[in-house]
Amino acid sequence: AQSVSQHNHHVILSEAASLELGCNYSYGGTVNLFWYVQYPGQHLQLLLKYFSGDPLVKGIKGFEAEFIKSKFSFNLRKPSVQWSDTAEYFCAVNAPGTYKYIFGTGTRLKVLA
């Protein structure tokens, strides 16, 4: 069965620090990969997604993620975080051609001003 692991449950950083959030998935075939973000009091929204092509994907607000097929990973990065990046981040996977989605347990990021 598909699964998604987010190893960091809580992360606290100071502004301007670099961020990397881990996401590993288990699935033997081709996958679509997503990072969603939930800012306090707001809806979940898409940060970025990968479904084919360049494994380095750029999203909104300066975020990027790299798909490493050999490691079954899709880690989220940002070179310099801001206080406004405080949010909960979810990694998700789905198998192309299907409409079942598996989400990770989420990582709560707190950025200190």
Next chain:
Amino acid sequence: EAQVTQNPRYLITVTGKKLTVTCSQNMNHEYMSWYRQDPGLGLRQIYYSMNVEVTDKGDVPEGYKVSRKEKRNFPLILESPSPNQTSLYFCASSLKELAGGDTQYFGPGTRLTVL
């Protein structure tokens, strides 16, 4: 404004009292889905629908029903709610062009407490 709406936003009910949480989208999306979010468990998919009259189970369908009679609406029905269904529920919708790779648009969430 393009959006997914859910009602009610907050609901406290008692065990066994049937309830419906409505979900509506105005983006003409074919795909709609329901999730529940629980601490430490992330979002888990309950049911999804690929189009009108086409629904399928997600990972945690037990105790829930759905229907898709119109494209814009996808209600979640709890016939006999139990305390373990206390959770935060999200509805989402997307186009169906990238075979699952489409962006999902989420509603604001419904916080349900079953006593």
